[in-house]
Amino acid sequence: MSLPFSYQQMLVEQLNVPTKLIKSYSSLDLTETDMMVIIQILSFQQQDELLPSFDQLAENMTINTNEVSNILRKLKNQGCLSISHFEDENKVTQEWYSLQPLIEKLYNQEGSSNSKEEEGKLFSLFEQEFGRALSPIEIETISHWLDEDRFNPSLIKTALRESVLMGKLNFRYIDRILNEWKKKGIRSVKDAKKSTNNHQANKQQEPVKKRDTSVYYNWLEE
Incomplete structure (x- = not known):
């Protein structure tokens, strides 16, 4: 008898999102919609889709491609997102949405x-x-x-x-x-x-200069 729900399947398909981000995204001036775009990016990247298109991101949301584009621009302007490059194992240059700026911004808040x-x-x-x-x-x-x-x-x-x-x-x-x-x-x-x-050490090592008294008149010996 097969169970209607597979807990193991849920574990395999789950997406890792930092708890601190879930609790503190509003302090970074991010809305719930902004957060959902970020989650969609993470989801696609987990499936090796490193630079999902606006259409791909909008497909699983209730906003259109123009709104997705505006949110991505907003995230970039706020220093939460960047498009980075790297070379894969075949020496082919790949582009991807990097959320490293967001993570750095999130964990630098306390400091x-x-x-x-x-x-x-x-x-x-x-x-x-x-x-x-x-x-x-x-x-x-x-x-x-x-x-x-x-x-x-x-x-x-x-x-x-x-x-x-x-x-x-x-x-x-x-x-x-x-x-x-x-x-x-x-x-x-x-x-x-x-x-x-x-x-202070240099001062102590400096030789003490003796005053040249030859130009002074010794009134005591007069």
């Missing part, structure tokens, strides 16, 4: 939110060290370091710490430190500490 949280703490740290609220110009300066110069928040914290240790707590001095590190290609706290240690 991005952590970065924003770290940036928020940075402003609080500056206010704590300066003992007052930051002025609009000072806030703009920190934002410039983050957005334009692309300094890591931890590197900015290190520059702030350097200014405190040197007794020169002001934005101009911190900016000079960061710009000097930028010229030297220093983009991490580890590199900054290494540069500081090397500078």
Whole structure:
């Protein structure tokens, strides 16, 4: 007696879709229809149809080929889809819809939110060290370091710490430190500490220059 339903067949025919994508697609500004197009692409690629046509994708959906085309364009513009090339085993160049940008974007979200949280703490740290609220110009300066110069928040914290240790707590001095590190290609706290240690070691090795007293009059021996 054959069973009307084959659980084994379902396992063979199932499609793997990341759970994180199912739970978080809306945070990427994707709609349910966008998701279904993505699922259709995955389904075709599982059957070795790497670059399904608009007609093929629309065939299993309730939208037409023009709508499929618009969604694919949207996914590409949002950095969720690309058309990539590779050489198969016969050295023939093949094209396929790559969803690698979508996966990278999906799993980088957590790191991005952590970065924003770290940036928020940075402003609080500056206010704590300066003992007052930051002025609009000072806030703009920190934002410039983050957005334009692309300094890591931890590197900015290190520059702030350097200014405190040197007794020169002001934005101009911190900016000079960061710009000097930028010229030297220093983009991490580890590199900054290494540069500081090397500078201090070189200072200690420099011979102490004796002052030439021959040009000075010795009033004590008069």
